[in-house]
Amino acid sequence: MKLKVLKQASLPDQLTAELEKRYDVYEYAALSEEAFADLAGQFTVMITNGEAVVTRQLIASLPSLELIAVFGVGYDGVDVAAAADHHVAVSHTPGVLTDDVADLAMGLMLATSRQIVSAQKFIEAGSWHQGGYPWTHKVSGARVGIVGMGRIGQAIAQRCEGFAMHIAYSDSKVIPGLNYTRIEDIASLAAESDFLMICTPGSAKNQALIDGRVLAALGEKGILINISRGSVVDEPALINAIEQGTIAGAGLDVFSREPDVPQALLQRANVVVTPHMASATWSTREAMSRLMLENVLGWASNKRLVTPIPELDA
Ligand code: DGY
Numbered sequence: 001m002k003l004k005v006l007k008q009a010s011l012p013d014q015l016t017a018e019l020e021k022r023y024d025v026y027e028y029a030a031l032s033e034e035a036f037a038d039l040a041g042q043f044t045v046m047i048t049n050g051e052a053v054v055t056r057q058l059i060a061s062l063p064s065l066e067l068i069a070v071f072g073v074g075y076d077g078v079d080v081a082a083a084a085d086h087h088v089a090v091s092h093t094p095g096v097l098t099d100d101v102a103d104l105a106m107g108l109m110l111a112t113s114r115q116i117v118s119a120q121k122f123i124e125a126g127s128w129h130q131g132g133y134p135w136t137h138k139v140s141g142a143r144v145g146i147v148g149m150g151r152i153g154q155a156i157a158q159r160c161e162g163f164a165m166h167i168a169y170s171d172s173k174v175i176p177g178l179n180y181t182r183i184e185d186i187a188s189l190a191a192e193s194d195f196l197m198i199c200t201p202g203s204a205k206n207q208a209l210i211d212g213r214v215l216a217a218l219g220e221k222g223i224l225i226n227i228s229r230g231s232v233v234d235e236p237a238l239i240n241a242i243e244q245g246t247i248a249g250a251g252l253d254v255f256s257r258e259p260d261v262p263q264a265l266l267q268r269a270n271v272v273v274t275p276h277m278a279s280a281t282w283s284t285r286e287a288m289s290r291l292m293l294e295n296v297l298g299w300a301s302n303k304r305l306v307t308p309i310p311e312l313d314a
Contacts, residue, residue, distance in 0.1 A: 003300055006043040006062070009052035011071050015289035019047065019296065045296060050074040050092070051258065051276065056082035067299045070309075071292050072279070073097055073152075076202035076229055080311055090312050091295035091305045095151065096287035097279035102155035104278040105227045108251030109144075109195055111272045112223050113137040118269035137194075137221075137248065140164055145193030147186055147210070148200025148228065149175050156197055168192055171200075186210070190217040195225060202229025212237040215247055223249045227278045230256035239264040242271060253278050 003023045007016065019025050025047075026039060043062050048054055050072020056079045059065060068078055070092040083090050111117055114136045122133050140163045146153045149171040157167050157180060168181040170189045175182075183189040186209065190196050196218050200206055210224070210233040218224060224247060226233055235256045241247045242265065249270030255261050258276055265271050279288065291307060298304040308314075 003044055004039065004042045005045045005047055005296075008046050008048040008054060008058075009071075011047060011049060011292075012285055012289050014286075015071070015292060018289070018293055022297075023300075045069060045299065047071070047292070047296065048078070051077060053077040054083075055079055056085075059083060059086050059088060066303075067091065067296070067305075069292055069295050069299075071288055073101075074202055074229060075309055076231070080309065084312060089299065089305060090309045091292070091299075091307055092309050093288040093291045094307055096291055097284050098151045098155045100281050100284045101152050101227050101278040102159055104253060104274065105152075105156050105197055105199070105225055106159050108225050108227070108253065108272055108274065109197070109223070110139055112225070112249045112251035112270065113139050113142075113195070115269050117272050137223075139195075142166070142194040143168070143192060144195045144197060145169065145183070145189040146180075146197045146199055147171075147189065148198065149178065149180075149182075150199065150201075152227070153197070153199040154178070156199060165195075187214045187217040190214045190222065191219070193218065193222060195223050198224070198226040198228045198232055200228055200232060202231045206232045208232070208234035208237075210234060210238075212240070215241040218247050220246055220248060222247050223251065225251045227253045230254040230258065235262065242268065 005019060005023045005025045006028055007025050008028045040061055041063050044064050044066045046065060046068045048070055050070055054068060054077055059082045065088050068083060068088055068090045073092055073094045075092045078090055119133050143166040144160050146157055146169040149169040160167050168183050168189055170183055170186050198210060215237055239262055251272045253274045254276050261273055265273060294306045298306055
């Protein structure tokens, strides 16, 4: 009998098609309450994405569930404690998206400090005829503070080296072999940074880690870049800092209630926003699809995962 797979969030069509070739895949959103109740005991695998929320209640309602396979490196939406309590394994797709996320972080840093989006609007509005665009801020040689020095933080640091930037970081661990200054306290790191790059994963512990105190320390010449999760930044405090001019700007790929982006962050020369697209290139999304498929196939054939989440890596 074919394995029954519950597709709980949107995934690339090709990945879904590959899974459908092998398994019976059911779209969660398309199931009526009765259909879900009939099938709930038969699902062994749930497939979802990095932005979706997988609650304890949902996990508990699937008594045969063995695996939650996440399309994405971040899995903060999954109640990992509930998965552990119900002996459900969780896989994600780390590594293959590191370059893309680091590239977009650099793009946001350049676009925000050089106001590239606003400069384009300036030309489109015909304003160049009245004079040049106002001066902006230099990136090369500036100080960057990286919050979270994992794979993505380190890939950003490598790129910043190419811009001759002064690099410091905050991480709960000292990372061996890194020649950058470690400043454990994030507000102290912010005070020493022209750009504060948020690369630490979303989690309950990291909720609103970047708060008013950190933003005040970043100061009126500092720019915040967030390619991690919206939840890591206290968004009302960020809006306040932008509105009051107590930071110089922000480049944001993630928000606390996606796809809603607060109006206060839009139409500003010093704020550049993108729709949570850091890993969304063709080649990376294909690589993520392959890795997720390998995890599901590995689990189905011998209960082995290629990339289990670290907390549940037995
Ligand atoms: C990730 O991989 O976590 C990206 O943010 C997409 O969810």
